[in-house]
Amino acid sequence: MIILFCGDVVGRSGRDAVKKHVPILRQEFALDLVVVNAENAAGGFGLTERICGELYDAGVDILTTGNHVWDQRQIIPYIDRDPCLLRPANFPRATPGAGWRLHPAGGRSVLVVNLMGRLFMDALDDPFARLDDLLAEHRLGGDLAAIVVDFHAEASSEKMALAHFADGRVSAVFGTHCHVPTADAQVLPGGTAYQTDAGMCGDYDSVIGMQKEPSTRRFVTKMPGERPQPAEGEATLCGILLETDDSSGLARMVEPVRLGGRLTQHLPRR
Numbered sequence: 001m002i003i004l005f006c007g008d009v010v011g012r013s014g015r016d017a018v019k020k021h022v023p024i025l026r027q028e029f030a031l032d033l034v035v036v037n038a039e040n041a042a043g044g045f046g047l048t049e050r051i052c053g054e055l056y057d058a059g060v061d062i063l064t065t066g067n068h069v070w071d072q073r074q075i076i077p078y079i080d081r082d083p084c085l086l087r088p089a090n091f092p093r094a095t096p097g098a099g100w101r102l103h104p105a106g107g108r109s110v111l112v113v114n115l116m117g118r119l120f121m122d123a124l125d126d127p128f129a130r131l132d133d134l135l136a137e138h139r140l141g142g143d144l145a146a147i148v149v150d151f152h153a154e155a156s157s158e159k160m161a162l163a164h165f166a167d168g169r170v171s172a173v174f175g176t177h178c179h180v181p182t183a184d185a186q187v188l189p190g191g192t193a194y195q196t197d198a199g200m201c202g203d204y205d206s207v208i209g210m211q212k213e214p215s216t217r218r219f220v221t222k223m224p225g226e227r228p229q230p231a232e233g234e235a236t237l238c239g240i241l242l243e244t245d246d247s248s249g250l251a252r253m254v255e256p257v258r259l260g261g262r263l264t265q266h267l268p269r270r
């Protein structure tokens with residue numbers, strides 16, 4: 001399986017990067033599945049039904065989210081109608097939507113799991129226990145070609161710990177939420193691919209995707225100021241290319257992708 005995972009899409013420029021690059025990547029790398037975290041796709045805050053449609057039209061299969069999932073209230077009644085749009089699986093039980101999805105890909109299926117961390121974030125159910133429960137029901141091999149976990153978390157320590165916890169049981173644990181790609185893509189000893197943060201699909205001449213002047217002023221003055229708007233320069237699409245072994249479901253190769261915008265470009269060789 002060849003899977004592309006992209007980090008938090010921020011605003012219009014982030015969406016434009018997905019629309020521009022994903023269809024080409026899909027073809028060039030014969031991608032079996034594309035997973036994109038879209039929690040900031042609508043003006044930096046949440047996402048809408050229309051934006052979900054735009055991202056699917058660009059060739060995205062699964063949308064993951066995080067702490068910003070409910071920022072646009074219209075997504076609350078919509079999420080139960082869209083099984084490909086996930087919210088963290090360790091949200092309380094009564095929360096609308098699903099936290100994981102078994103998606104058909106290449107004649108088999110891929111399990112995509114969305115989880116959220118608890119360190120320096122809102123109180124939630126235990127993501128480690130939630131993943132353990134899911135992995136008791138879903139084991140790699142047979143019809144299940146791959147398991148990809150989006151761990152939406154603030155602390156790199158919690159992300160690394162979850163990756164080691166899952167090592168050998170899932171194909172990949174990729175972090176989101178920090179909006180900056182980390183340089184630690186690797187296959188862990190047990191065969192799970194890992195990168196602490198995928199980085200955002202957004203304009204990097206910004207403060208994590210938002211306009212730099214008002215965002216900086218907030219730190220300088222300690223005043224709330226107006227609601228920040230996304231930066232609108234050309235976005236860098238930041239993602240991770242994952243290749244899994246067809247028999248074990250574990251990772252064979254993991255490499256970052258950075259396309260367009262300001263960041264140093266990186267595209268894996270085919």
Ligand SMILES: [Fe+2]
Nearest residue numbers: 008039040177
């Ligand atoms: Fe985000």
Ligand SMILES: [Fe+2]
Nearest residue numbers: 066067068177
């Ligand atoms: Fe987030």
